[in-house]
Amino acid sequence: MRGNGLDELLRELSAIVGRERLVAHPDALRAYQSDGLTRHRAMPVAVVLPDDSAEVQKVVRALHGRRVPWVARGAGSGLSGGALPVADGVVIALTRLRRVLDVDLENSRVTVQPGVTNAQVSAAVAPTHFYPPDPSSQVVCTIGGNVAENAGGAHCFKYGFTTNYVCGVELVLADGERVDLGGTEIDRPGLDLVGAIVGSEGTLGVVTRITLRVIPVPEAQRTLIAFFADTGSAGEVVSELVGGSGVVPAAIEMMDELALQAVEQAVNPGFPHAGAALLVELDGPEAECAPHLDHVVEVCQRHGAEEVRVARDAAERDRLWRARKAAFAAMGRVSPSYYVQDGVVPRTRLAEVLRRIDELAAEHGLRVANVFHAGDGNLHPLVCYDHAKPGEPERAELLAAEILSACIEAGGSITGEHGVGIDKKAQMPAMFADADLEAFQRLRCAFDPDGLANPGKVMPTPRLCGEVPGPYRRHPLELAGVAERL
């Protein structure tokens, strides 16, 4: 878009949000040209920073009037390119919508604007309550982005995902209509449109207010880390804990040798050299945490743990978690570049798929570190490569794709929490048949028939929405009772 059309658009947007909240200079736009998946870049024509949901609505309505595509963006920490701009489109940055609107602990609810960070939600309901989904990026990532991606995190094993906590949203549709879906109460009559919105990756509209369920803080927490010779033994512990031993850990996280090395260099937690580590957290009534902890220690030792360290206090617990949550960023210490993959496998197939990843890495002559939510079977292989070496980025991409194929072959999924975005849309046909994609498209077209909200994401190929044929009407002869359909 150039010339008069662009000038008019910028004037209209500027009239809505003011000049200081409209970004159009190429230097300033560069900050928005990618999200956490930096391999993909695109230049939008403008970024708007609305202040409230009414401004979001006006912006979306203006864009609809000109049929300009747009992408909603929170912190830009997503890892699938979900917030990658559309070239010649507009980015609606929601970072100024960061107010906590209502805290209603008696009814276990908190209502926030989308730019509030994940960690701020828990802070708003502390110390009695907390918001369980906890992506590693929780200090920066926004709730709006969490809703778009159906974000997970380490504690999802026991507590569930974003979708299990969103009760209601205010949604601005691509035509600029604003509608309340769900609410404070659960099981409202009608379709579960909130269920369809969560995880829709910004393709069904933009969420401008979110009501979340929060839960009481557990009485006690115990955290331990166990070190093993290899991921196989650690995997056996996972299978035993998941298989119904009566103990449901709040989180079970695994790191392999390369990931441990990277973490050691980056945050220096003082871990021993090991082939794999399991971070297990237990929470619940105080009287139960101690026996459960003993049980987990016993299971780890039975499967050959070389060392088990139990966090003695909150500070030690924080250090263990910091090591785990720093793992992605720490990869920079052992590799010039890395690519985060996000596949899921049935938990009984973990060991087998980890072996397959090792084989694939060897075939491609690249290293892969594994840091993942073992309890959920959600793998995060980190494919290490050097972007400066010719051909290596391409090989890394190929290896990452083959890892996903291995996950699908094992009966899993191409993404557990990062989303399809731009990154995995080519793999969608490996998981879904044409008829399945066609069903997805029906939902997309119901919400955004013009395809303006985050186009080019999720679906493998661009599709247009046809007109809806008129609803079934009874024939006049039927109405007159002269004829009947059988």
Place this chain on the structure above:
Amino acid sequence: MSLPSKLGVDASPAPATSGWPPVADVSQLLAERAAAGIPTRPRGGATKLGWGSCGAPPNGCQDLDTRSLTGVLEHNAGDLTAVVGAGTPLVELADRLALSGQRLALDPPLGFERAATVGGVCAAGDSGPLRHRYGAPRDLVLGMRVVLSDGAVAQAGSKVIKNVAGYDLPKLFCGSLGTLGVIAELCLRLHPLPAQTATTMIDCDDPATLARVCTALSSAPLEAESLDLAWRRGRGGVLARFAGERASARAASALELLAGAGVDGDTRDGDDEPLWDSQRELQRAPQGGISIRVSGRPTRLAETARLTDDIGAALVGRAALGLWWVTLGPDSDHAAALSLLRERLAPLPCAVLDAPEQLREQIDAWGPRTAGLVALERRVRERFDPAGLLNPSVPVGR
């Protein structure tokens, strides 16, 4: 662990697009009816047939009995997942899973002859006391294969417990009352069957005490399986169920907590199932009566209990979730009671579930909803069922 199913399909994962013959039959039937313009009402055990509808189905509407879609297609015990035909009765599934010490943690009332099917319960979005800890059908369904109104067969979701690939159509279909398509197969998340259970019970005759006990128990980190209340004619009680090896100890700490708050209770250690059967039963209307599901808030419990006394109704529900059912016998003025409930509890949604058919024609089954919401629902329904042939008497989008 692999168990033979009655269909002779083993527990090895089936290819994603495998055609199970009964699904192909449903697809063909719907395609034929679509070509002829014949409306269809999907049904399983027919225990919740009228839910949501505003009167009898239109002339010429034919039922589609999903009970041809019966059987456990896969049971991946180590992964705690199963793929089942939608027409599988919940009781049959429970028996089958119990052999492996597992269960589907979904315990709605099973209806006449305990005929409720997995697909029917999910399509109706029904749930029971286990909702407190394990959620609704939407939270337990991992994937689905559905047949759309034109006969197209589509699947969404996956067979693993964590997946965000593609739109979450399984959530959209849960509670859609057969208006978007026919649920044919479901992939479900399972849980271990607890070794022991124990229930703490408190009786009271004052709505304020009822609400106070509910608040005390739901804000304490007790990790109950279920936390329920019941209230009728000025008397009621609260039930908290604990499960697992330490069930009795947990129940005892609940009692202690209540004693601290000046409330006396009692504990039943094991053999507590009848208490919970009765809770489930109270969600359904007595013969000729009505049941109304109130999407409530815990802070409005006391006034709701008083209001049910005023209209001669019974109240049952999930204490921490604020989800209640109000039931009335055959001899009340149902329409008047419903209006009073809606007026006094506004803006809490009050949805009519069980009701005599002639009453359905006089009342608005779902109560007020915003025009924007209804318009969006209509757009969704029209995309999935452009000809409006599926369960036409249910007011989704109207």
